[in-house]
Amino acid sequence: MARAFKSSMRGYSASLEAAERKLMRGLFEDVIVLLEPEREADEDPLWAMVGLDPNAHKDHFAAPTDPATKRLLPDADPDDPLAALEFRRLSERGIRERKIGALREAAMLMDSASILLSDETAPRFAAAINDVRLVLAERLSLETEEDAERIHAHDDWSKAESVDEYLALVYNFVTWLQESLMQAMLKSL
Amino acid sequence: MMTAMPDVLEHVEQVQALQVDQPYVLIVWNDPVNLMSYVSYVFRSYFGYSETRAEELMMQVHQQGRSVVASGNREKIESDVAAMHGFGLWATLTKADAA
Numbered sequence: 001m002a003r004a005f006k007s008s009m010r011g012y013s014a015s016l017e018a019a020e021r022k023l024m025r026g027l028f029e030d031v032i033v034l035l036e037p038e039r040e041a042d043e044d045p046l047w048a049m050v051g052l053d054p055n056a057h058k059d060h061f062a063a064p065t066d067p068a069t070k071r072l073l074p075d076a077d078p079d080d081p082l083a084a085l086e087f088r089r090l091s092e093r094g095i096r097e098r099k100i101g102a103l104r105e106a107a108m109l110m111d112s113a114s115i116l117l118s119d120e121t122a123p124r125f126a127a128a129i130n131d132v133r134l135v136l137a138e139r140l141s142l143e144t145e146e147d148a149e150r151i152h153a154h155d156d157w158s159k160a161e162s163v164d165e166y167l168a169l170v171y172n173f174v175t176w177l178q179e180s181l182m183q184a185m186l187k188s189l
Numbered sequence: 190m191m192t193a194m195p196d197v198l199e200h201v202e203q204v205q206a207l208q209v210d211q212p213y214v215l216i217v218w219n220d221p222v223n224l225m226s227y228v229s230y231v232f233r234s235y236f237g238y239s240e241t242r243a244e245e246l247m248m249q250v251h252q253q254g255r256s257v258v259a260s261g262n263r264e265k266i267e268s269d270v271a272a273m274h275g276f277g278l279w280a281t282l283t284k285a286d287a288a
Contacts, residue, residue, distance in 0.1 A: 071279075076270045078281055091271045098275050123234065130227060130277040137222040148221040175224070182226035189233055189240075
């Protein structure tokens with residue numbers, strides 16, 4: 001049985017079963033795949049270092065087409081499509097790299113049954129787990145408060161018969177874990 | 190001489206300062222995924238808002254669908270938007286007079 005996050009002397013601690021850690025690691029890795037920029041074989045490493053996209057100068061530079069990726073990287077300026085694209089040229093690569101860094105760190109934390117987050121690691125872990133929830137929500141077509149309530153009502157793993165019911169249970173588990181972490185982090189602010 | 194004018198003038202100056210120095214605002218939009226606790230945490234830790242102020246802005250997002258969370262020049266607001274996207278919040282920028 002998983003134990004939710006709580007504050008401890010050394011940071012924030014939780015414990016997860018092997019199957020839960022495997023599940024979480026898989027989710028973190030799925031989101032990394034969504035976010036990894038397409039790299040060209042001859043790409044100058046300088047692009048990655050400065051957080052710019054090597055396609056930034058090209059005319060066909062565009063917003064992500066996958067809705068889950070688009071939710072992770074929304075338009076910054078919905079009133080001005082050109083300005084939104086300009087923002088992507090300059091910022092998107094850096095945001096992707098930061099998210100991937102946090103997700104990789106979170107996936108590695110799943111190696112041990114007892115998870116301990118320092119004050120420095122905790123916000124990155126919270127962001128990584130939040131990105132997982134955003135992607136799951138997109139796959140579940142969670143768009144309204146009513147959808148959220150419908151999904152929240154799934155609580156019995158033995159009754160899950162469809163992929164969506166299983167995804168809903170996964171979503172609720174990840175939500176529960178994030179909420180416990182946020183409550184502990186808010187108390188320490 | 191006591192007069193009500195200084196207050197009025199001060200207010201006018203503040204409004205003008207807002208228009209000149211802070212022409213952009215950061216808007217955070219409601220979505221049914223982000224936890225209220227997470228949004229409050231981001232507002233407190235990133236912007237340094239008090240618990241009360243962060244809760245107020247978070248409730249505004251939740252109940253009214255959006256909230257103006259920060260204002261400043263375009264460069265500052267663009268960097269705030271990038272930070273909010275890093276946290277996974279649905280944030281956009283717009284001109285202050287359009288918000």
